Amino acid sequence: MSGKPRLTYINGRGRMESIRWLLSAAGVEFEEIFLQTREQLLKLCQGKTMMLEALAIRKLLIFSYISGKYNLYGKDLKERALIDMYVEGISDLMHLILLFPFSPPEAKEKSLATIAEKATERYFPVFEKVLKQHGQDFLVGNRFSFADVQLMEAILAVEEKVPSVLSGFPQLQAFKTKMSNMPTIKKFLQPGSPRKPPPDENYVATVKKIFKLD
Incomplete structure (x- = not known):
């Protein structure tokens, strides 16, 4: 992965929020791309770049990678x-x-x-x-x-x-x-950070539409 990590997800917390927390706690700046349609999701799933920069389907792998790289995974x-x-x-x-x-x-x-x-x-x-x-x-x-x-x-x-x-x-x-x-967490908790607000009705509707949960 070159440059800033890129997270692709819906504009809300969901399963991606823990990754935002972890990167921010490590002091790592990242970019975000927000899914708005199911077509975008399907196109993403057919691509070849999902492992570390897309949906948090492989969440534990992403956690391990980030924690290990930024010295947040213990000494032994x-x-x-x-x-x-x-x-x-x-x-x-x-x-x-x-x-x-x-x-x-x-x-x-x-x-x-x-x-x-x-x-x-x-x-x-x-x-x-x-x-x-x-x-x-x-x-x-x-x-x-x-x-x-x-x-x-x-x-x-x-x-x-x-x-x-x-x-x-x-x-x-x-x-x-x-x-x-x-310092890094204090920054993440400030207004204007990548931290997302609690889910509202619009977020729930978007998730249901993209993932076909209805």
Whole structure:
């Protein structure tokens, strides 16, 4: 890949948002091309450049590539295994958040309750315990990694829906403060950055049209 990485996706969060987070946390500038029609998607899928610059179908491969290239993947195989384990757990929570905008209106309340329950009773307690036990600033090896980026993304995504979600997690509150003040993340959280807003009705309609979800 030469020049800036190029991300091709719909103009919204979706599965691409975690890649935006990771590149931005690494201080990497990137370009974006936004899909607007199904024809563009089909043409892209028939091309020969999908591996690292198009849709996040091969998401884990892209994560590994970026993390390894920009020193966000631990110092050895043991740390890499821990990072992978934490990221996989966070991805389960993020999947619930990803699906939420597509829930029918009558199921929104139940879906939101599920997200809150999973976050406070299953996922966040694990990370609270990890941070408390080793007393370090970061999840793995006391150095900034992909796992920290994913956790920060998940915290903010859940807080958008459940503002008080961290009330019982002092370690995660401190973690969020530290991450928010890291220069690259602080920049990504500012208006005008590549970070996308929460999905709205227009985004949901575009996704359904392009991927034929109806």
